Amino acid sequence: MSHDHHRHEFGGPWTEQKLTCLKKYLDAYMTILRRHPWFSTVYIDAFAGTGYRTMETNSTSASLFDEPSLDHEATAYLKGSPAIALGLAQPFDKYIFIDQKETHTLELEKLREEFPALSDRIVIERSDANVYLAKYCAETNWSRTRAVVFLDPYGMQVAWDTVEAIARTKAIDLWYLFPYMAFNRMLTRQGPPPAAWANRITHVIGIDTWQSVFYSTEQLSIFSDDATRRSTTLERIRQFIVERLKTIFPAVCNKPMILYNSINGPLFVLCFATASPKKSVQDAALKIAGHILDNG
Numbered sequence: 001m002s003h004d005h006h007r008h009e010f011g012g013p014w015t016e017q018k019l020t021c022l023k024k025y026l027d028a029y030m031t032i033l034r035r036h037p038w039f040s041t042v043y044i045d046a047f048a049g050t051g052y053r054t055m056e057t058n059s060t061s062a063s064l065f066d067e068p069s070l071d072h073e074a075t076a077y078l079k080g081s082p083a084i085a086l087g088l089a090q091p092f093d094k095y096i097f098i099d100q101k102e103t104h105t106l107e108l109e110k111l112r113e114e115f116p117a118l119s120d121r122i123v124i125e126r127s128d129a130n131v132y133l134a135k136y137c138a139e140t141n142w143s144r145t146r147a148v149v150f151l152d153p154y155g156m157q158v159a160w161d162t163v164e165a166i167a168r169t170k171a172i173d174l175w176y177l178f179p180y181m182a183f184n185r186m187l188t189r190q191g192p193p194p195a196a197w198a199n200r201i202t203h204v205i206g207i208d209t210w211q212s213v214f215y216s217t218e219q220l221s222i223f224s225d226d227a228t229r230r231s232t233t234l235e236r237i238r239q240f241i242v243e244r245l246k247t248i249f250p251a252v253c254n255k256p257m258i259l260y261n262s263i264n265g266p267l268f269v270l271c272f273a274t275a276s277p278k279k280s281v282q283d284a285a286l287k288i289a290g291h292i293l294d295n296g
């Protein structure tokens with residue numbers, strides 16, 4: 001791997017976990033779809049990044065007592081989701097990589113050189129993922145096309161409208177890394193959240209009745225005003241996301257995976273849903289994804 005890749009640093013064990021789940025699913029998916037050659041297969045990475053990610057090799061085992069690394073050669077280039085998807089034993093017929101940042105799409109272009117046999121199958125779009133996906137989902141003829149979409153935002157960037165557009169295709173399997181921590185932070189403890197955050201929450205989860213779910217109002221004493229307080233738990237938020245997805249997808253994994261940072265703070269909830277209306281496809285997809293989410 002050349003070292004001139006634009007540095008795109010993120011990660012830790014939770015990054016490994018999300019990518020391991022994705023890879024396992026893509027492998028299983030293509031093994032099945034290979035037996036249905038009349039379908040054209042598409043992998044869509046809507047928050048694609050650069051293709052790779054860098055990681056200081058020392059930091060993987062960093063403890064309080066580790067010497068800081070001065071050895072720059074120790075920087076390893078690890079595959080991000082686009083490189084993982086291109087490296088499958090049975091590749092997709094088409095790859096769509098979307099990122100808003102030009103420095104990232106320029107890095108993504110380099111994947112063509114690294115996977116020359118797949119170069120013609122790669123589409124790279126510098127675009128807002130929501131805008132692109134809404135258009136792509138609406139304009140594609142899904143009768144002979146099947147796709148896996150991976151939504152891997154940093155935070156509260158995925159509009160609920162986009163998730164709905166994906167569900168409407170009846171042809172997409174979705175992996176959505178829901179931004180639990182960002183969401184939870186916007187649900188301010190002493191509610192309700194400021195208007196900008198409230199609007200963002202509504203934009204991401206698609207309903208504006210969430211206040212009654214996550215806040216309770218109590219009168220502390222007859223002398224004070226009512227206090228609106230957050231009453232929520234990780235489990236409640238996880239189940240809420242599952243329920244939201246179930247309003248638009250016919251099959252959703254009941255136990256999405258919680259990804260924690262190194263000090264056990266929950267960061268994301270990795271969700272799976274399939275838009276297929278066919279019971280046999282739903283059963284197979286849920287079985288595979290459920291197994292992956294249970295075991296990492």
Ligand SMILES: C[S@@+](CC[C@H](N)C(=O)[O-])C[C@H]1O[C@@H](n2cnc3c(N)ncnc32)[C@H](O)[C@@H]1O
Pocket residue numbers: 010019045046047048049050051052053079080081082098099100101104127128129130152153154157
């Ligand atoms: C967590 S990174 C993706 C990592 C990648 N999936 C991987 O595994 O290597 C999120 C990416 O989303 C991009 N991004 C943020 N907002 C976006 C938007 N609205 N539309 C498209 N891309 C966006 C950022 O530039 C960043 O590269």
